[in-house]
Amino acid sequence: MKLPAPEDFSDRVRAAAVTARVGTWLGVCFVIAFGTGLISHWAQQPDPAVTFPTWPAWGYRVSQGLHVAAGTAAVPLLLVKLWAVYPQLFRRPPRAAVAALTDGLERASIGVLVSASLFQLATGLANTAGWYPWPFSFRATHFAVAWLAVGGLVVHLGVKLPRIRAGYAERLEPDRAPGVGLSRRGLLRVTTLASAAAVVTTAGATVPWLRRVSVFAVRSGTGPAGVPVNKSAVAAGVLEAATSPAYRLVVAYAGDEVALTRGQLEAMPHRTRELPIACVEGWSAQGRWGGVRLRDVLDLVGAPPGRAVRVTSLQGKGPFRATTLPADFADHEDTLLALTLGGEPLDLDHGYPTRLIAPNRPGVLQTKWVCRLEVL
Ligand SMILES: Nc1nc2c(c(=O)[nH]1)N[C@H]1C(S)=C(S)[C@@H](COP(=O)(O)O)O[C@H]1N2
Numbered sequence: 001m002k003l004p005a006p007e008d009f010s011d012r013v014r015a016a017a018v019t020a021r022v023g024t025w026l027g028v029c030f031v032i033a034f035g036t037g038l039i040s041h042w043a044q045q046p047d048p049a050v051t052f053p054t055w056p057a058w059g060y061r062v063s064q065g066l067h068v069a070a071g072t073a074a075v076p077l078l079l080v081k082l083w084a085v086y087p088q089l090f091r092r093p094p095r096a097a098v099a100a101l102t103d104g105l106e107r108a109s110i111g112v113l114v115s116a117s118l119f120q121l122a123t124g125l126a127n128t129a130g131w132y133p134w135p136f137s138f139r140a141t142h143f144a145v146a147w148l149a150v151g152g153l154v155v156h157l158g159v160k161l162p163r164i165r166a167g168y169a170e171r172l173e174p175d176r177a178p179g180v181g182l183s184r185r186g187l188l189r190v191t192t193l194a195s196a197a198a199v200v201t202t203a204g205a206t207v208p209w210l211r212r213v214s215v216f217a218v219r220s221g222t223g224p225a226g227v228p229v230n231k232s233a234v235a236a237g238v239l240e241a242a243t244s245p246a247y248r249l250v251v252a253y254a255g256d257e258v259a260l261t262r263g264q265l266e267a268m269p270h271r272t273r274e275l276p277i278a279c280v281e282g283w284s285a286q287g288r289w290g291g292v293r294l295r296d297v298l299d300l301v302g303a304p305p306g307r308a309v310r311v312t313s314l315q316g317k318g319p320f321r322a323t324t325l326p327a328d329f330a331d332h333e334d335t336l337l338a339l340t341l342g343g344e345p346l347d348l349d350h351g352y353p354t355r356l357i358a359p360n361r362p363g364v365l366q367t368k369w370v371c372r373l374e375v376l
């Protein structure tokens with residue numbers, strides 16, 4: 001069997017004029033996804049050197065929405081880019097030793113870039129669907145491979161800069177002949193359309209006015225009080241403890257403890273705040289939360305401001321059963337122990353008897369079914 005050569009593939013639309021342009025959009029998507037990915041990683045760090053800001057309240061919602069939209073838009077772009085350049089795989093290596101070495105190194109760097117890109121888009125997409133069919137930690141791995149992808153991208157841009165320039169200098173339709181199938185311009189149009197369609201049919205998970213057209217959005221606008229549910233009370237195994245008359249919220253500081261019933265929480269000064277739940281998986285929803293200020297509860301045990309708080313759930317196991325709330329968030333005016341959502345008593349699935357809701361915080365850290373607050 002004889003291996004094909006790059007010339008054996010139709011190269012009418014597989015031109016540098018096309019790959020340079022598709023590559024540019026792909027690069028833009030990757031830069032947005034990388035930047036917002038770093039923000040999300042920072043927001044979820046247990047003990048970062050610089051605490052994540054509490055302002056603006058919608059910041060994480062917008063940043064994570066952009067992250068998922070950029071990754072989604074990148075899927076058709078990457079597929080078209082790979083289709084356009086894969087004949088280059090069959091390029092014969094040069095004979096001269098030094099040239100063969102640089103050729104090999106360049107292929108290796110593209111190998112890293114392509115595998116890292118495919119890995120990021122595949123795991124990211126699975127994550128937006130709440131599907132984790134792998135044994136490794138999603139966040140740590142997605143973060144590590146992001147550096148491989150960006151490193152590979154920088155090398156790739158450096159090596160290909162002359163070719164990218166040439167691609168932009170080349171006309172899109174040098175050989176426009178009628179009836180020869182898709183033109184270069186046509187391929188670019190279809191690619192743009194596919195990318196836009198991918199975003200529009202999914203972004204309703206976070207952009208309310210896109211909900212009706214976002215047929216592929218995983219969670220949008222459904223759930224008690226119009227807010228989706230990530231993990232139900234049954235799935236978390238808290239049904240009994242959350243509805244038991246023996247439920248207490250224990251607040252602890254320096255050996256002192258106070259135990260509060262839900263009724264006692266309800267009797268405290270009540271506040272209402274508009275704050276989003278913004279899941280790392282890409283969906284988000286604004287809610288009108290009512291409840292008591294966390295700071296007011298901490299005052300009951302005489303906890304001074306400036307302390308981080310360990311927040312623990314009734315949930316027995318799972319990575320999200322406890323979180324540490326940095327001092328800036330614990331002391332914030334808008335950080336509540338929610339008792340109501342949308343004017344109704346908090347649903348069991350949203351964290352009844354009470355759940356944490358703080359501004360500009362990833363959903364994964366907004367602990368539900370809170371039963372213990374420990375001032376550190
Ligand atoms: N105890 C507990 N709290 C939790 C979770 C959980 O699994 N267990 N999931 C978190 C995640 S990932 C999100 S996005 C939000 C979603 O809140 P909701 O289900 O009320 O919309 O709750 C967070 N709080």
Ligand SMILES: [Mo]
Pocket residue numbers: 230278279280281363364
């Ligand atoms: Mo989440």
